[in-house]
Amino acid sequence: MADIVTIGESMVLFQPYTGGGIKYTPLLTKSVGGAESNLAFGLTKLGRKVRWVSRVGNDPFGELILATLAGEGVDVTHAVKDPDHPTALYFKEAKVPSDPSVYYYRQQSAASRFSSDHIRSEWFKDARxxxxxxxxxxxxxxxxxxxxxxxxxxxxxxxxxxxDPNLRRKLWDDHTARKVLLDLIPYCDVFLPGIEEAEFLLGEKSSAAYGEEFLNMGPSVVAMKLGEEGSIGFTNGHVFEAPGHTVKQVVDTVGAGDAFAAGLLDSLLEEKSLFDKETIVRTLPQALEQANITGALATQFSGDWEGAPTKEEVRQYMNNGKMVTR
Incomplete structure (x- = not known):
């Protein structure tokens, strides 16, 4: 059984041991990064059963990814080791005060070889x-x-x-990205854009206009991330705003959107009938609140997923705005 299946590429992440730039640092640390695996890590910490589907190279980097995910309780039995293509890598360096800069080495990677012929019905068996x-x-x-x-x-x-559009402009040209992302929206029930991604897809508009246009494309729910301001949700003629949660210091913003998605989906999946109209109107406000918390807390650690909170930590934070640590 699986609450959630997620499909996508994970990479081995290298970053300076002491922070700062890559150019002159003598030491790099390695960990695992990737939007879908970030989500898987976040959901397992919240108590969900997650099935992760991907392709990795038959190399030490692929072994590291599989071992790390399995060690955190993620089901990796449907991941394939590709003998002919490598595991992707990427490097990240801090750029204070802006977001970190990332450098991808993922062309011709194992996951880049995915095609429709690879899809298996058992990926989705006994999943929600x-x-x-x-x-x-x-x-x-x-x-x-x-x-x-x-x-x-x-x-x-x-x-x-x-x-989640999770726009990565380094991977493709803007015209292709916009066309493909818009084409995929009608096939989802929940659409999770950031405000900048919404502007990229539809041009400059109000948040309300974005929500209305995206709903008209087919999704039942649009949950839009607004950064420090929180998030806003649209469904069935209803609009819900959830204020952001302030943290003392932002260490690393990479992975915060994936943590937001994990918090939102975990909350929505509390209901057996996920997208019954009355149910979604009742549950979306709390789901947005939890998503804002999980997204904010994820920025407190250096790494793409290591800051994802547990369910108990989220409950403590929702109850009194802070966590009891000792």
């Missing part, structure tokens, strides 16, 4: 929900069609689907 991002379509020649077909087959097997 599929989560995909806009990163996978950008990886290879056939990965956009692969992502779309996975969404279609998941829905045919009774799963609901969430889609």
């Amino acid at each position: 929900h599929l989560h995909v991002t806009g990163i996978t379509p950008a990886l290879g020649e056939e990965t956009a069609a692969f992502t779309k077909e996975a969404m279609i087959q998941a829905r045919e097997q009774g799963l609901t689907v969430s889609f």
Whole structure:
């Protein structure tokens, strides 16, 4: 059984041991990074059963990714080791006060070879929900069609689907990115754009206009991330605003959006009938609040997922705005 299935590429992440820039640092640390695995880590910490589907190289980097995910309780039995293509790598360096800079080495990686022929019905067996991002379509020649077909087959097997555009402009040109991402929106039930991604897709508009236009494309729920201001949700003629949660110091913003998605989906999945109209109107405000907390807390650690909170930590924070640590 799985609460959520997620499909996408994970990479081995290298970053300076002492922070700062890469150029002159003598030591790098290694860990695991990738939007879909970040979500998987976040959901398992919240007590959810997650099935992660991907392709890694038959190399030490792929072994590290599989061992790390399995060690955190994620089901990796549907991940494939590709003997002919490597595991992707990426490097990250701090750029104070802006977001970190990242450098990808993922061309011709194992996950970039995904095609529709690889999809298996057992990926979705005994699962409730599929989560995909806009990163996978950008990886290879056939990965956009692969992502779309996975969404279609998941829905045919009774799963609901969430889609985070997770725009990565270094991976493809703007015209292609906009066209492909817009084409995928009708196949999801929950759409999770950031405010800047919404502007990229639709041009400059108000938040309300974004919500209305995205809902008209097919999703039942649009949950839009607004950064420090929190988030705003749209569904069935209702609009819900959830204020952001202030943290003392932002260490690393990478992965915060994935933590937001994990918090939102965990809360929505508390209900057996995920997208009953009355249910979603009742549950979306709390889901946005939890998502804001998980997203904010994820920025407190250096790493893409290491700061994801447990369910107990979220409960403590929601009850009194702070966590009891000793």
